[in-house]
Amino acid sequence: MNNTFNVPRGTxxxxxxxxxxxxxxxxxxxxxxxxxxxxxxxxxxxxDVNLFKRSxxxxxDVVNKQLLELASAKEDEGYALRPxxxxxxxxxYIENSFDKKERLSKFFYIGPMFRGERPQKGRLRQFHQIxxxxxxxxxxxxFLDAETIALAMHLLREFGxxxxxxxxxxxxxxxxxxxISDWLRGEFAKHKDKLCVDCRERFERNVFRVLDCKxxxxxxxxxxxVKDLPLSVPSQEYFSKVQAALTSIKIxxxxxPHLVRGLDYYTHTVFEITAAGRLGSQxxxxxxxxxxxxxxxxxxxxxxxxxxxxxGIERILLALGEAPIELARVDxxxxxxxxxxxxxxxxxxxxxxxxGISADMGFVCGSMKxxxxxxxxxxxxxxxxxxxxEVKNNSIAVKDxxxxxxxxxxxxxxxxxxxxxxxx
Amino acid sequence: MNNTFNVPRGTxxxxxxxxxxxxxxxxxxxxxxxxxxxxxxxxxxxxDVNLFKRSxxxxxDVVNKQLLELASAKEDEGYALRPxxxxxxxxxYIENSFDKKERLSKFFYIGPMFRGERPQKGRLRQFHQIxxxxxxxxxxxxFLDAETIALAMHLLREFGxxxxxxxxxxxxxxxxxxxISDWLRGEFAKHKDKLCVDCRERFERNVFRVLDCKxxxxxxxxxxxVKDLPLSVPSQEYFSKVQAALTSIKIxxxxxPHLVRGLDYYTHTVFEITAAGRLGSQxxxxxxxxxxxxxxxxxxxxxxxxxxxxxGIERILLALGEAPIELARVDxxxxxxxxxxxxxxxxxxxxxxxxGISADMGFVCGSMKxxxxxxxxxxxxxxxxxxxxEVKNNSIAVKDxxxxxxxxxxxxxxxxxxxxxxxx
Numbered sequence: 104m105n106n107t108f109n110v111p112r113g114t115x116x117x118x119x120x121x122x123x124x125x126x127x128x129x130x131x132x133x134x135x136x137x138x139x140x141x142x143x144x145x146x147x148x149x150x151d152v153n154l155f156k157r158s159x160x161x162x163x164d165v166v167n168k169q170l171l172e173l174a175s176a177k178e179d180e181g182y183a184l185r186p187x188x189x190x191x192x193x194x195x196y197i198e199n200s201f202d203k204k205e206r207l208s209k210f211f212y213i214g215p216m217f218r219g220e221r222p223q224k225g226r227l228r229q230f231h232q233i234x235x236x237x238x239x240x241x242x243x244x245x246f247l248d249a250e251t252i253a254l255a256m257h258l259l260r261e262f263g264x265x266x267x268x269x270x271x272x273x274x275x276x277x278x279x280x281x282x283i284s285d286w287l288r289g290e291f292a293k294h295k296d297k298l299c300v301d302c303r304e305r306f307e308r309n310v311f312r313v314l315d316c317k318x319x320x321x322x323x324x325x326x327x328x329v330k331d332l333p334l335s336v337p338s339q340e341y342f343s344k345v346q347a348a349l350t351s352i353k354i355x356x357x358x359x360p361h362l363v364r365g366l367d368y369y370t371h372t373v374f375e376i377t378a379a380g381r382l383g384s385q386x387x388x389x390x391x392x393x394x395x396x397x398x399x400x401x402x403x404x405x406x407x408x409x410x411x412x413x414x415g416i417e418r419i420l421l422a423l424g425e426a427p428i429e430l431a432r433v434d435x436x437x438x439x440x441x442x443x444x445x446x447x448x449x450x451x452x453x454x455x456x457x458x459g460i461s462a463d464m465g466f467v468c469g470s471m472k473x474x475x476x477x478x479x480x481x482x483x484x485x486x487x488x489x490x491x492x493e494v495k496n497n498s499i500a501v502k503d504x505x506x507x508x509x510x511x512x513x514x515x516x517x518x519x520x521x522x523x524x525x526x527x
Numbered sequence: 528m529n530n531t532f533n534v535p536r537g538t539x540x541x542x543x544x545x546x547x548x549x550x551x552x553x554x555x556x557x558x559x560x561x562x563x564x565x566x567x568x569x570x571x572x573x574x575d576v577n578l579f580k581r582s583x584x585x586x587x588d589v590v591n592k593q594l595l596e597l598a599s600a601k602e603d604e605g606y607a608l609r610p611x612x613x614x615x616x617x618x619x620y621i622e623n624s625f626d627k628k629e630r631l632s633k634f635f636y637i638g639p640m641f642r643g644e645r646p647q648k649g650r651l652r653q654f655h656q657i658x659x660x661x662x663x664x665x666x667x668x669x670f671l672d673a674e675t676i677a678l679a680m681h682l683l684r685e686f687g688x689x690x691x692x693x694x695x696x697x698x699x700x701x702x703x704x705x706x707i708s709d710w711l712r713g714e715f716a717k718h719k720d721k722l723c724v725d726c727r728e729r730f731e732r733n734v735f736r737v738l739d740c741k742x743x744x745x746x747x748x749x750x751x752x753v754k755d756l757p758l759s760v761p762s763q764e765y766f767s768k769v770q771a772a773l774t775s776i777k778i779x780x781x782x783x784p785h786l787v788r789g790l791d792y793y794t795h796t797v798f799e800i801t802a803a804g805r806l807g808s809q810x811x812x813x814x815x816x817x818x819x820x821x822x823x824x825x826x827x828x829x830x831x832x833x834x835x836x837x838x839g840i841e842r843i844l845l846a847l848g849e850a851p852i853e854l855a856r857v858d859x860x861x862x863x864x865x866x867x868x869x870x871x872x873x874x875x876x877x878x879x880x881x882x883g884i885s886a887d888m889g890f891v892c893g894s895m896k897x898x899x900x901x902x903x904x905x906x907x908x909x910x911x912x913x914x915x916x917e918v919k920n921n922s923i924a925v926k927d928x929x930x931x932x933x934x935x936x937x938x939x940x941x942x943x944x945x946x947x948x949x950x951x
Contacts, residue, residue: 445670
């Protein structure tokens, strides 16, 4: 019997040395999303399983193979860990009648998502996303599409991702999609023997997915058949305005007629951002698109539409390629040379913390050397030492760990003294 | 067929108006925990189900009735959403060999926990905790116990919880616990007919739980039988030192010999903090204790011990009794009086955001009145208006929403101008 436990397959611990990087990304994400008028929403990590089936499309890979469901005693009460954020945000939008309160609601979220995939580099079972959804009962605005894309690019640049590459495409309106599906099926039918097994299946249930198949034979067929998606004139005009808006704010992009996304609900603008780095084939750091029928499919009003994206935090960290950093834990480490002085240093410790100074103490009253080792490990700038002389004189020895100088400070002055030297 | 979806039973959305309060608590928690030398750790939301069975005790309510398990195709691969944080942190501590790297490791965590309880006020299926674990291979230090309790009280006070009440107790060492169990069983056997059904069952599997039964008849029996827990002399001395340390830093407490906690792994110091407020009978806002056998039970070294606590964020918010607050979303709202001016305001919008000024625009080019309504709803301090005159003169009208004054600013100066007035 294996007596120990491991972190579940496809998940990972974010250990203390790695957390500061996550915190920095989250801080920037909150600041920048807010500066675009987005507000944070936090939905539960699990939802009614049918929410995902209905929103993502019952035949998508995510729903068919990758939902992590909760065990349930009751047949009719099925829950699944959320595989993405859009369905949950839209569920909350409808449930809380945001469409009755305001014409345009802008949400962002930061949190874990879950897919029961075979784990590999850049694909985890519990992974984390920063995402936004701009949901409205207004007419769609091409400037909102451009703003959303600009926000994704702004975030990635602030995070330090080098040279993110933006691809955009338009799938057209719902009517366009239906018409284009028929056309694609007609065209691909002529080359069906050259398509891979997956694509022959996709052919029936979502022929758009053939467009982004990675199989080389499929790519050749796609390249020969699809130069442009035959959009209706209004859809084409809308897409042109999105491109003009992006150009006006100097965001470079490539129009890729073969770009589709794995989720059924997208219409009109879709986009994907890739980054070079240690990602290998999983080089997408973010993606998103517009959706116009999602709300209605989830029981909301027909005029609710939205656009959003999600960035993968683990993917971004891989692209950044930064190693965890060990930060100083506290500014001050206080130690007693005898156990009987511990009550005194404990008092000083709490006074320091109440004054907002980060501090720790040697809970084990070991040798000077071992306690200095702990002070060093904690990254303390000052080690405070209380020995026989200090107790006799109501003072504390203050050792500067950077230049190894030492001075004696009166006990009554210690908080003020450290406050001063630490802030200078 | 009900076409819409609701948030899962016993969970809730944290909507944008409520998030700022959560953010404020989390910010304070991170700052204060760090000032005590604790570092954040983030473990996955689910773990091997046996981790919880082995750590919490297979016969506890949490494990018997409240684990939310993931559906699994394989019998041997069971996972459950974490019902608390200690088991996960200890699993990670052992798996990552922290005991080989440092003598004392101090972790804190903030995140969702899950219990399949019947939902009621203050009891949710997805709830959120701020917790800490100080895990060490040193001898236990009573100052570490006192520090942990002080940290919990410090956090609650900084959060604004009025008059938190601290109760502490000692369950003694593992040997003490076994001896006291026998003694309690002997005493309670004499009054078995007066104990409730639950307690007659607890009597066998964990007699300590009889001590904190809420049933009135049980309370009478407990009050008559247990004045003090008969601790061994070393355990009593250790507990006295914890109390002396708390007294020295002026933290008031009540020793409650009937205080036990619902989890099997506690030994020595346990504590609970309650707060008056809108909590009703669920008035505990936090609790914790020392554990000395948990690591060994999870396959770690026998000399690994720890102490920790968890505070319930929803409970704290109930105690604070604060209503969600609607904050300003952006500082600046820019609107075009004609659709043909939208490309211009979109450009200005992005310039403002790049300069760190939070801003939004009217994506729908409605009437002045409707766009002013949106600016107002966004809480903007300044509304920028671009109409025919402004375009002709390369300027923007800047309306101060507080005092309704208006001025005209040259287009080229607008970012600098707003940067100045907003920072003043």
